[in-house]
Amino acid sequence: MSNITVHPTSIVDEGAHIGEGSRIWHWVHISGGANIGRDCSIGQNVFIGNRVVIGNNCKIQNNVSVYDNVTLEDEVFCGPSMVFTNVYNPRSAVSRKDEYRNTLVKRGVTLGANCTIVCGITIGEFAFVGAGAVVNKDIKPYALVVGVPAKQVGWMSEYGEQIPLPLDGEGQYECPHSENIYKLSNHQIKRITQ
Numbered sequence: 001m002s003n004i005t006v007h008p009t010s011i012v013d014e015g016a017h018i019g020e021g022s023r024i025w026h027w028v029h030i031s032g033g034a035n036i037g038r039d040c041s042i043g044q045n046v047f048i049g050n051r052v053v054i055g056n057n058c059k060i061q062n063n064v065s066v067y068d069n070v071t072l073e074d075e076v077f078c079g080p081s082m083v084f085t086n087v088y089n090p091r092s093a094v095s096r097k098d099e100y101r102n103t104l105v106k107r108g109v110t111l112g113a114n115c116t117i118v119c120g121i122t123i124g125e126f127a128f129v130g131a132g133a134v135v136n137k138d139i140k141p142y143a144l145v146v147g148v149p150a151k152q153v154g155w156m157s158e159y160g161e162q163i164p165l166p167l168d169g170e171g172q173y174e175c176p177h178s179e180n181i182y183k184l185s186n187h188q189i190k191r192i193t194q
Contacts, residue, residue, distance in 0.1 A: 016048075019056065037074065051100075055107070069100040069119070076105050079113035079131065086119045106141070108158060115150075128156040142182070142189040155189050157182065163189065 010028040019038030033050030055074035101120030112131035124141030133150040144154040155163040
């Protein structure tokens with residue numbers, strides 16, 4: 001594993017794939033079946049399960065566990081102490097390892113500190129989950145969600161700033177930082193320029 005930084009307190013099980021330029025910090029445990037892309041930062045006290053796929057340039061902050069059946073696409077940000085689950089209705093006395101539900105976090109998503117992602121959902125591209133939110137259903141691309149349970153309260157740009165458009169109706173917004181143009185139509189936002 002050349003060009004990969006692994007702190008000596010961390011455990012990387014045999015068989016794990018870690019991409020070039022990735023950094024593994026203190027007290028991390030990466031299971032043997034994990035597949036981690038290039039240029040990722042895996043913070044202190046993170047656990048990554050066997051059936052986990054993490055894309056390129058992801059940042060997983062301290063105290064996050066990424067359990068089996070979670071997929072993070074490229075450039076996902078996982079805030080400190082946020083939580084993934086993989087069993088919908090756990091009981092200690094009932095084995096449900098054959099009932100894991102898939103969770104897909106699409107490209108560019110931000111998952112705020114201490115939020116919880118209930119298994120079996122998809123979070124659309126560049127969505128933004130506020131700190132402490134509990135997400136229990138699919139989230140649209142570019143949506144800003146907050147609260148318990150999480151509800152959409154706005155839209156976010158790829159730059160990470162709120163887009164001043166209503167939740168529904170029609171409209172257009174140009175990001176002053178990137179010059180990307182976002183178009184709202186039919187309860188969805190799409191970037192129409194690059």
